[in-house]
Amino acid sequence: MRFASCTGKIEISGIRKCFEGAGPGAINLGLGQPDFDTPDHIKRAAIEAIERGQTGYTPNCGVPELRAALAEKFRRENKIQCSPEEIMVTSGASEALFLAIAALVDKGDEVLIADPSFLSYAELTKLVGGKPVGVPLDEELRLSSEAVLSKVTDRTKLIIMNSPSNPTGAVGTAEQVRAIAELASDRDIGVLSDEVYEHFIYQGEHISPARFSDNVITVNAVSKTYAMTGWRLGYLAARGCALEQLLKVHQYVQACASSISQAAALAAITGPQECVARMRDEFRSRRDLLVNGFKEMGMDLIVPDGAFYLFPRVGDGDAVAARLGKAGVITVPGSAFGAGGKEHIRISYAASRASLEEALRRMRDIL
Numbered sequence: 001m002r003f004a005s006c007t008g009k010i011e012i013s014g015i016r017k018c019f020e021g022a023g024p025g026a027i028n029l030g031l032g033q034p035d036f037d038t039p040d041h042i043k044r045a046a047i048e049a050i051e052r053g054q055t056g057y058t059p060n061c062g063v064p065e066l067r068a069a070l071a072e073k074f075r076r077e078n079k080i081q082c083s084p085e086e087i088m089v090t091s092g093a094s095e096a097l098f099l100a101i102a103a104l105v106d107k108g109d110e111v112l113i114a115d116p117s118f119l120s121y122a123e124l125t126k127l128v129g130g131k132p133v134g135v136p137l138d139e140e141l142r143l144s145s146e147a148v149l150s151k152v153t154d155r156t157k158l159i160i161m162n163s164p165s166n167p168t169g170a171v172g173t174a175e176q177v178r179a180i181a182e183l184a185s186d187r188d189i190g191v192l193s194d195e196v197y198e199h200f201i202y203q204g205e206h207i208s209p210a211r212f213s214d215n216v217i218t219v220n221a222v223s224k225t226y227a228m229t230g231w232r233l234g235y236l237a238a239r240g241c242a243l244e245q246l247l248k249v250h251q252y253v254q255a256c257a258s259s260i261s262q263a264a265a266l267a268a269i270t271g272p273q274e275c276v277a278r279m280r281d282e283f284r285s286r287r288d289l290l291v292n293g294f295k296e297m298g299m300d301l302i303v304p305d306g307a308f309y310l311f312p313r314v315g316d317g318d319a320v321a322a323r324l325g326k327a328g329v330i331t332v333p334g335s336a337f338g339a340g341g342k343e344h345i346r347i348s349y350a351a352s353r354a355s356l357e358e359a360l361r362r363m364r365d366i367l
């Protein structure tokens with residue numbers, strides 16, 4: 001078989017490689033998923049959907065009740081004015097990211113992404129023939145409008161924002177988010193805002209760029225918020241004309257998201273939200289546990305305000321992650337997220353407190 005040149009340019013995720021060769025008893029701080037189970041009321045809604053026979057295709061953009069609930073969620077939580085017709089339900093945030101990039105990026109178009117950032121942004125851009133352009137972060141590991149502006153050219157088609165960020169945990173300030181949304185709007189550049197960690201913020205506030213501009217596609221998912229990564233259920237909000245373009249891709253690559261997961265997502269979005277607050281409080285205390293442990297070790301660390309990652313500066317991130325792996329603690333070298341991350345490692349605290357305490361003991365000698 002002869003494969004397309006675009007797939008040849010794509011790398012297998014550097015994160016997966018970190019798990020290979022991990023011995024038994026290794027503590028895995030490499031994973032980007034909550035270690036909690038999906039709340040019971042959400043599981044029950046899925047079981048009931050199966051028993052009701054809700055097992056066929058749904059409308060391409062999702063069941064009407066879920067689209068209506070998501071439009072209401074965007075209005076209430078994100079101050080984004082949108083109608084149910086401007087919502088699409090997708091197979092995870094991953095599919096929504098792909099749809100947006102595929103619908104917007106032509107061969108040779110430049111896509112501005114934070115360096116370091118979540119791996120998919122650069123790889124999906126390359127998959128469609130676009131050119132990812134890394135934007136260095138500021139000292140607090142945030143994306144500033146000045147840095148973004150310095151990378152804008154005639155070919156810039158899209159700016160990808162991700163707050164709270166994977167891998168840094170940084171949360172963009174209202175001023176930064178607004179300034180980037182406005183500079184994009186002024187130049188008719190699209191913005192793709194990946195907000196999957198919006199509910200895991202420990203300081204500050206989540207601000208959606210779509211509050212300030214119509215040029216934004218807002219991507220989210222129930223994956224992280226409700227501990228539902230395996231249900232593969234995401235969604236996006238885009239202005240009507242943009243949604244139509246995205247639909248052209250979605251209907252052929254996916255047809256619709258899982259009918260059962262949509263029933264579960266409806267229960268998640270419209271049901272009690274205490275489960276989210278409980279997870280957020282637990283993540284906050286785990287973050288504090290690690291931050292205090294690292295401070296005692298004298299590590300160079302910016303305390304992250306969100307998500308469930310720490311991104312300490314450790315010198316040679318590849319070498320340190322390899323040494324930690326041998327000592328039985330799996331982390332991800334920052335270089336996996338872009339050259340700008342090469343002096344860092346990413347540590348996920350989506351692991352039990354007992355594991356984090358043991359990991360700190362093992363890390364003490366190496367860090």
Ligand SMILES: Cc1ncc(COP(=O)(O)O)c(C=O)c1O
Nearest residue numbers: 032092093094118166221223234
């Ligand atoms: C920033 C970010 N966006 C998107 C995703 C993918 O989300 P989903 O599982 O809903 O496809 C992840 C998963 O790790 C992520 O960290």
